[in-house]
Amino acid sequence: MTTSAPVISFNNVRKSYGSLEVLRGITGSLYKGDVVSIIGTSGCGKSTLLRCCNRLETINGGELKVMDIDLSKTNVSSQKLRQLRTKVGMVFQQFNLFPHLSVLQNLMLAPSQVLKESKQECLDRALHYLDKVGLSSKADAYPEQLSGGQKQRVAIARSLCMKPEIMLFDEPTSALDPELVGEVLMVMKQLAEEGMTMVVVTHEMNFARDVANRVIFLNQGVVEEQGDAHEVLTNPQCDRLKAFLHRMNN
Helix, strand or coil: CCCCCCCEEEEEEEEEECCEEEEEEEEEEECCCCEEEEECCCCCCHHHHHHHCCCCCCCCEEEEEECCEECCCCCCCHHHHHHHHHHEEEECCCCCCCCCCCHHHHHHHHHHHCCCCCHHHHHHHHHHHHHHCCCHHHCCCCHHHCCHHHHHHHHHHHHHCCCCCEEEEECCCCCCCHHHHHHHHHHHHHHHHCCCEEEEECCCHHHHHHCCCEEEEEECCEEEEEEEHHHHHHCCCCHHHHHHHHHHCC
């Protein structure tokens, strides 16, 4: 982590759906090399906040800058958005793999079409990241032939093939059977150890405590508590976070 300018900065960010205010003044910054876990109960605004970071959702108020691109403006150009989405990878709860394409083809598609890289470059990188997530043997398989954990690891590899500078994870293990969660978290832990900047919406408290360097606890659209991950999760200050952690640990 450096003292340089933040790669993501929120200043009083607000987001509403009609009369429902989901984010109610979020302020904070993320720096290169940070691994930040966003925790909180369902419906507290975690996924909405994450989706605002690559303009899958537009904010209604405040200021949000990601990689020097001001997402507060309503007229962000399509060129700027393409630039943003090549630098900011996202892994969803559902794997969003193309079922008619092989694993290798899923990984090669975006670098070929968006980055305009040669077939050989795309192939070499796809094979590299498949090996990184432990799935070299599945290059020619199709998504329906994979377990949930394997699909999610392929989805992570696919994002990495775009050479992102930031990775966003939206509850990446919530759709998995419990015995498959560990294999996905292991890949994410390795990325964190290698210095990837990551924002992870998660219910995996052990991951948040042991891998993240910072934690943000959202409650009803506001930041109720944030700080050093180990400190916040082992010595919570606010009653709502204490109650949340008690429920998660029982």
